[in-house]
Amino acid sequence: MTGDSEDRGTAAAGSAPPNAARSSNPETSRNLFRYITAEDWQTYRQIMGIFAGTFFSEFTAEDVELRLQDQGLDFPDGVVHERLESLRRWGNLTVSSTTGNPSSLSDYYRRRSRYLITRAGQEVQDTVEGILARVDEVRDVSTGRLRSLLDALRALADSDLATVDPEGFADMVRAVFDPHIAFTSEITQFFASINQWANRYDLTAEEFSFFAQVLVGYVGDRLGEIEAASRPIASTLRSLADHIPLIVERARGGLAARVEEAGLSEAVVVTRSPGTVVEDWEHLRGWFLGKNLKPARLEQLGRDAVAAIRTLTLNLTRLDRIGTGASSKRGDLLALARLVAGASQPDAIKIVNVAFGLYESNHWGAVPDDADDPVPTSTSWFDAPRARVPLSLRERGDTLARGSASPLADRRAAEVSVRLQRDQQLAAVRRVDAELLSGGPLDGREVSTAALVRVEALVGRALAQMPVPAAGNSARVADGAVICTVRRAPETCTRLATVEGTLVFVGLSVDLALV
Secondary structure, eight states: OHHHHHHHHHHHHSOOOTTGGGOOOHHHHHGGGGGGTSTTHHHHHHHHHHHHTTTSOOBOHHHHHHHHHHTTOOOOTTHHHHHHHHHHHHTSEEEOOOOOOOSSHHHHHHHHTOEEEOHHHHHHHHHHHHHHHHTTOOOOOOTHHHHHHHHHHHHHHHSOTTTSOHHHHHHHHHHHHHHHHHHHHHHHHHHHHHHHHTTOOOOOHHHHHHIIIIIHHHHHHHHHHHHHHHHHHHHHHHHTGGGHHHHHHHHOOHHHHHHHHTTOTTTSOOOOOTTSSHHHHHHHHHHHTOSTTOOOHHHHHHHHHHHHHHHHHHHHHHHHHHOTTTTOHHHHHHHHHHHHHHSOHHHHHHHHHHHHOOOOOOOOOOOOTTOSSOOOTTSOTTTSOOOOOOHHHHHHSOOOOOSSOOOOOOOHHHHHHHHHHHHHHHHHHHHHHHHHHHSSOSTTEEOOHHHHHHHHHHHHHHHHHSOSSSTTOEEEEEETTEEEEEEEEEEEEEEEEETTEEEEEEEEEEEEEEO
16 A cells, blocks of 8 residues: 555646546656556556456446456455556546446446546556566567568569559558568567576576577577578668669658648657658668678677577586586575575574675774764664765766766977977086086186086096095096096095185096097
8 A cells, every 4th residue: 555655646746637648758658657666566467457358448446346356356445446546647547538328427427437448558568468478488580571571572672663552562561571570579589588598507407408409409490591581681672772762752651641741740649650761671771781881680690699509508518517406506505505404503504604604794994084973983884874975886886987088188388398498408418518528627627507516416426336445446427428537546636616616526536528
């Protein structure tokens, strides 16, 4: 009852009109599927099954209750009526507009309370039941549909497209697309099932036999038949390529074309027949010929199927070598269950802890940054204040940055500036080197401040390489175009004068030479 009362509250806030099923609004159309997701969805499904199997017959709430009782279901008073009203609000059911000849006022209201299924409700019910019935079903692939498609294409290619009567021409186009739509649905679902089976490791003995003895050989045979049937279809489609505009022009008939000519396509939604637009034929060519330098869809499906079968065959070989039960997760769980069932309670707890890692939690944590008050480290996460989780992590499970990427900065001007600065520095070093090399010996010379700094750097590097022991030792350093030689001479001093003062190297002889 909780789920139904919630539905009533939602409908009261924004209830849809009885003919909401005719609307093309996605929000309104989505309500048609609400009954299958409601809490009491089995009851809704049984009620919809009563209406869906009676060819738009009308029922009162009492009629529906009697039919449910015949199925062994009994509900409290008013529950069935509430379910019917919910289905009416969602657009699956509607109220009958015919009252006939009522004999009294109560008879009039009783007749006005008759429900019948809507067209959209019928389609949704058929779709839901079809999915629930075939969720685990292995569907066969009929290559006979390809032969029907080839016959229809050849009949179209051999006929005079300009003189065929419109009704016969529409039948010819429909004969092309009906088997194509059915075949593509079958083969897509079948190959999707193969891809799901390819990596399964929990096969039962029956599934192992099915895959090993039936499926692998069946897929190989079907792929050979499909390849043989698709080649003449591709050839016929190539021959019809120049006639597609004429075919589309002549096929544009029926109710959809008349609604469009009347300018009512925005107000009335009519399903057009396949083959009445160029895109339908391009889609058909894509299955057998490919387009935009991409392989044909059938060819790609065949490659995927071969890869999946190869993976499945390797898995079957491995399972056959070590036994299906040895690598089956189901077998592992059954073995674990037998151990737990046969052990005492303390031992069973230990076994489960070892198998699933269900040990007690250790709270090592510190005070979280997003907590309003300090929380002791012994506080359980269940009792601790709620943490602020980023929106991306909470809704999508990741912390990736989203939005448009920032444009790359144009660094060409900065590169030019750095290159110019580097050239200026090299030119300044060359000028200093030229000054030092052009004036003869260093002792007693007057040099610029930049030259003095240059000499200090060269002498410092040379002294760092010079051995510590007694005088007479020397060292040489090459840097750029200059070679600096420093010798220990106790009676010698080298003086350099600048505008800022005089530098004296006591006990050192400093010589500069060109490299």
